[in-house]
Each structure stands twice: as structure tokens, then as C-alpha cells.
Amino acid sequence: MLIAAIAFCFGLIFGSFLNVCIARLPKDESLLWPASRCPKCLAPIRFYDNIPLVSFILLGGRCRSCREPISLKYPLIELLTGILTALFAVKWLGNPGWLAVSLLAVYALIVVSAVDFETMMISDLFPLILFGLGLAGSYLNPNFQGGWIVRLGQAVLGAAVGAGFIWGLAFLGKAIYKKDAVGEGDIFLMGAIGSLCGWQGVVSGVIIASFFGSVYGISLLLMKRAERMSHMPFGPFLALGALINLYALVKPECFFFVLPF
Numbered sequence: 001m002l003i004a005a006i007a008f009c010f011g012l013i014f015g016s017f018l019n020v021c022i023a024r025l026p027k028d029e030s031l032l033w034p035a036s037r038c039p040k041c042l043a044p045i046r047f048y049d050n051i052p053l054v055s056f057i058l059l060g061g062r063c064r065s066c067r068e069p070i071s072l073k074y075p076l077i078e079l080l081t082g083i084l085t086a087l088f089a090v091k092w093l094g095n096p097g098w099l100a101v102s103l104l105a106v107y108a109l110i111v112v113s114a115v116d117f118e119t120m121m122i123s124d125l126f127p128l129i130l131f132g133l134g135l136a137g138s139y140l141n142p143n144f145q146g147g148w149i150v151r152l153g154q155a156v157l158g159a160a161v162g163a164g165f166i167w168g169l170a171f172l173g174k175a176i177y178k179k180d181a182v183g184e185g186d187i188f189l190m191g192a193i194g195s196l197c198g199w200q201g202v203v204s205g206v207i208i209a210s211f212f213g214s215v216y217g218i219s220l221l222l223m224k225r226a227e228r229m230s231h232m233p234f235g236p237f238l239a240l241g242a243l244i245n246l247y248a249l250v251k252p253e254c255f256f257f258v259l260p261f
Contacts, residue, residue: 003093004086011085012052015078018107022077022114025123041066052078073114081110084243091247101137102246105130105196109239112189116235122185127192131159134195143198143249155195162194162202163187166238186234193238197245204250205241213237 020031023039036045043065049055056075063070084106092099112126134141138155139148146154170182194202213234220226244250 001090004090007089008082008086011082012078014085014107015081015110016050016052018081018110018114019074019077021111022073022118025111025125026115026119026121038063038065038068040068053082077110077114081107084110088247095140095142097140098137098142101133101140102196105133105246106243108133109242113236113239116185116233120183120231120233122183122189122235124185124188127185127188130189130192131195134159134192137196141196141198143201143245154198158194158196158198158202159191160194161199163191165202165206166190182234186238189235190238193242197242197249200251201242201245201249203252204255205238205245207252207255208241208244208250209234209237212240 017031020036024031034044036050037043038045041063043063046064049059049064053075056070059070061070061072062068085103088099088102088106092102108126108129112122116122134155135152138144138151141151141155144151144154166182166187170184170187190202190206193205197205213232216237217226217232220232226232
């Protein structure tokens with residue numbers, strides 16, 4: 001499909017910019033200057049070596065100047081952004097306003113996830129951006145119903161449920177383990193996600209995040225790359241649940257089976 005192909009190419013280009021955000025924002029560096037450079041030899045990257053995904057393949061995954069390997073995270077972020085942009089473009093083509101809101105949310109969630117994986121920190125900036133998108137896009141949100149005031153109220157309710165739910169987990173975890181079990185950034189992030197996905201998306205999103213987070217944690221334990229009480233990033237899994245619900249809302253009852261008696 002032509003729309004999907006165009007959206008995919010646009011997503012690749014935007015994914016390249018997201019890589020810049022992921023690399024520089026945690027260091028409080030400018031997104032505009034200096035120009036892209038190799039993180040190892042600091043040689044400027046020529047424009048023909050900065051074509052999303054294509055340049056990585058043509059260069060054999062190595063810097064042209066120092067021949068050091070280029071991290072796989074760069075093409076993977078570009079590819080992920082391209083695929084998600086194409087999927088959302090096809091899904092929400094008939095609702096261009098919500099398509100714009102949801103894509104901006106997708107891009108913010110990609111940055112949050114990558115930074116949290118690398119630094120175990122979530123900047124307050126992106127939850128604020130997501131919360132603003134949730135409120136501003138509430139009238140266009142297909143997960144909400146009613147007039148604009150009612151829809152705005154549903155976004156606020158979702159934010160309150162999201163933040164409250166994770167705060168409750170943090171409180172319970174600290175009471176049991178006597179140390180912080182959930183970061184403050186996760187609380188703000190889930191509140192922002194709730195403004196976009198509503199309270200139902202909060203419930204299903206946390207279930208999805210808990211499942212995939214558990215699979216990730218158990219995998220690290222089996223590979224002896226973590227211990228039982230080791231900290232691990234939860235933001236990327238909350239973001240995964242949000243992405244699924246932004247694409248198609250998963251209602252909480254989908255996780256429960258009603259017995260015939």
C-alpha cells in the first residue's frame with residue numbers, strides 16, 4: 001500500500017531524529033549542534049552516511065572513519081519508528097487529527113523507553129508532553145465518548161487512575177521490600193499514558209507491562225545477568241502497553257474468562 005510505504009519512509013527519517021534525542025537529551029546536549037558524529041572517534045558523519053537504515057547496511061555496521069562497530073540500537077530505533085508510523089498511518093488515516101496526536105505520543109514513548117533502558121531514568125519532560133497530548137487530543141480520541149467536556153474529563157480520570165495505580169504499587173512495594181520498587185518517573189509516565197488511553201487502557205496496559213516485564217526479568221535471571229532484587233526499567237513495558245492501546249484499545253475484560261456457572 002502506497003500510504004504505508006510513504007509513512008514507513010517518513011518514520012525512518014523521524015527515527016533518525018529520535019536517535020539524536022535519545023543520545024543527547026540525557027546529557028543535556030543541543031539537538032541541533034554539533035552535527036551528527038561518531039560517538040567513538042567524534043568524526044562528523046557525512047550526509048550520505050546518514051541515510052536511515054540504508055547507510056548502516058552499506059557501511060557494514062561500521063563507522064567509515066574509525067571502522068568501529070555502530071551500535072545496533074540506531075538502525076533498530078529507525079526500523080521500529082518506521083514500522084509503527086506505517087501501522088498507525090494505515091489504522092488512523094480516516095482520523096488525521098488523532099493520527100497526528102498518536103504518532104507524536106508514539107515517538108515520545110520510543111524516546112522514553114530507550115532512555116530508561118540505558119539510564120534507568122525518565123525525564124519529567126516526556127510525561128508532560130504525553131499528558132498535554134492526552135488533554136489536547138481528548139476530543140479526537142476514539143477511546144472516549146461524549147462531548148468535549150466529557151472527553152476531557154475521561155482523559156483527566158485516566159491520568160488520575162494511571163498515576164494512582166502505579167503509586168499504589170510503589171507504596172506496596174516499599175512496604176514489602178523496604179526500598180523503592182517503582183520509580184517516580186513511572187508514576188508520572190503512567191498518569192500521562194492514562195490521559196491518552198483512559199482508565200481501561202491503564203488497567204490493560206499495566207497487565208501487559210507486568211507480563212512482558214516479568215518475562216524480561218526472568219530471562220535476565222536465567223542468563224545470570226541480574227539478581228532477584230536487581231532494579232530493572234519498567235518504563236519501556238508501560239510504553240509497550242500504551243502503544244498497544246493507542247493502536248487498538250484492549251479492554252480489561254479481555255484478560256478474564258467468565259466461567260459458565
